[in-house]
Amino acid sequence: MKKTINEEYGIRAAELTKVGHYDTFTLHQTRFFIIPINHLDDEELFELYSFSQYMTENREPYIASMVLTKENNLFFEKDDQKYILVKCGAHKRKEGNRIGRNLAAFHQKGRLFPYQVNKTQRIGQWKYLWEKRLDQLESFWREKIHSLPLNQFERRFVESFPYYLGLAENAIQYLVDTELDDDPQPIDSGTICHQRFHQHTWFPDINVKLPTDWVFDHCGRDIAEYMRHLFFEKQDFRTECFHFLEDYDRTTPLSRFSYRLIYSRLLFPLHYFECIEGYYLAAENEKQTYEKLLERILNESAKFEMFLRDYTRLLTSKTRRVAIPSVDWLIK
Structure with missing residues (x-):
């Protein structure tokens, strides 16, 4: 090399x-x-x-x-x-970097990108991409039901998929309702985003932003994926999520449309989909990682539901200016 x-x-x-x-x-x-x-x-x-x-x-x-x-x-x-x-x-990375503030500033600049974007364009495509992904995994699940015997991972997948299918359908419906009910604001125009934004995207020890991680999308993509990451990685994820959102919103105030779009993306169980897909694409010696991850996802499903409930409550109680619809079965 x-x-x-x-x-x-x-x-x-x-x-x-x-x-x-x-x-x-x-x-x-x-x-x-x-x-x-x-x-x-x-x-x-x-x-x-x-x-x-x-x-x-x-x-x-x-x-x-x-x-x-x-x-x-x-x-x-x-x-x-x-x-x-x-x-x-x-x-070297400086201590005390405020990721919410830095991400908001990054998005502010990205929104002013002056040229036509085609291949990396994702804004307005979530519904189509989610439905396509859901259909593919559902077809695969139906095949697995009839291809016994199954190993332990596959049994867990077969048993858990209907729940995550329902969650994904809720996310798609919430997205459709958001686009029907709320008007996008200037903040909701496309910007430079990341495939999956989390605390390691800009590297833990050094400061570097790699363009190969980028797509052109709504800022809610990065906000939701960072919050999803906090849920799985941080013990005190509620406090961390609130500070992250607050820092972002102070730098660039988010619209009601943005908050609803973020919620629809949090509802879509991307972590589950990526775990299942990753297992079947992995080499044999890597499959154990996905087996452990699926076990963790399933064990924490009730906690994740609570996280989804907390999001709507957090917006109402902390910002005092945003009330977004809840998903009925989650608040019962």
Whole structure:
């Protein structure tokens, strides 16, 4: 890899180390990341490059910018795999960073992106994408019912799926009702978001924002996914969620439409779907991770229902200006 980097970019990498999932090296106070991109087509890659150029020009801190090869290409190939090289300052993360405030500022800039977005566009597509995902998993579930014998993971999947099917249908209906009942405000226009935003997306020890993580969507995507992450990772998730939302809202006040969209996304059991899908895509030696995760998800389903109830109460009691509809069966 070091030889290829030298050939493609004329950059001599002294030593490769791992940061997260990526190979990296440091040269003259600059950190370089080598990122595999087989999952991206050329048009997607160019949109992500445009996002990173725009955010860098608008002084968003810690953006990793894509480095062009000596031939002015965005990527290089090695062993049938496509890669990009990105660079950023080798900054250590400061303690006390307010993630809600920083995310709101990031979204503020992203909303002003001036060009047409096609391949990475997700805004307005949640209903279609959720229904498609739900239909696929339901078909797979029906196959599994008739393909006995089942192992322990598959039994848990077969028994639990109807509950999560109902939750997903609630989420889709809540989304449809939101789009019918509430008018989007300027805050609800599309912005640069992340595939799955959580506390490790911008890396725990260093400051870096990788454009390969991005899509163009409603800000509620990142807010909901960060709150979902807090539920599973933090003991005191209610307090952390409140402070995160409060910090975001103080920086960029959210609309009622935003709060309802966030709730619809929290209702959609993405964590369950990703666990089931991950298990069947995983290598044999990785399946145990998903077995443990599914057991945890199922054990904490009542706690997650309470979290969903708390969201609507939190908005009413803390903000005193937002009341959004509840889901009837959750509050009984």
